[in-house]
Amino acid sequence: MTLSLFILGSLADENSHPYKLKKQLLDTIPIDKISEGKFYYNFETLQKKGFIEPAETIQIENRPNKTLYKITKDGKEYLEREIYNNFKKFSKIEDLYISIYLLKYIDPHKAAIFLEDTIIQERKRWVEYREAYNNEELLRQYQLLEEKQKKAIEFISDHAFSQSEQNIRWMEKLLTFLKSTDK
Known part of the structure; x- marks a missing residue:
């Protein structure tokens, strides 16, 4: 599955934090489940590549700080390119689900x-x-x-x-x- 595309597409709509994005993914796309490790690994990889970055930190009393992330210019370019690549070559029909969901970017x-x-x-x-x-x-x-x-x-x-x-x-x-x- 193109998990990183979903993260990028979601952040292209609005700044958000990882937990909310993971919940949004599970509520939106018909998949069974996704491991915490896989989701956060994809999230961290996108950040290391410069496709997403922290936008702000929200402090809530008696709760841990929440860091909201945003997509970068490079991230938007990568998002568009990878959606097209998904339509060019995919191994399973399910690999297209997220690209179809993100059609508004192409x-x-x-x-x-x-x-x-x-x-x-x-x-x-x-x-x-x-x-x-x-x-x-x-x-x-x-x-x-x-x-x-x-x-x-x-x-x-x-x-x-x-x-x-x-x-x-x-x-x-x-x-x-x-x-x-x-x-």
Whole structure:
């Protein structure tokens, strides 16, 4: 997941503190949970790279001080660049969730161009898998397997191919959405 993008996008909207951002993430994006360590590691990494910086410290009586952070100019540039990169290349559909959520920071039509290329590549990849799946050598090896192994391979293949078809349909819907969205 592109956790650092969420942090940057949230700080582009308003200055905030890490705990509030983590809660906002869990309330906004459909993810199970995220470890404290992973979240704060991403936060600290962004600060070390100069993408975020302390904006102010709030003192509340009988409570620890809260440091509010803001995004830097370099952070805004990085945010935009990485959102586009996410549309260019992602390994799982879920990797796009945060980039879709942060569309207001980019030109959706430019993201559509990148996504269109990704869809073409994904279709091509699955055509190649289907062709390989029907390869004579594989079919010969398949015939040598026990019946349970054959059923297991069929079960796994059925899921993989149907999931790829579903992912491509979803990306095509997303593409339509991006093309119809105004900047």
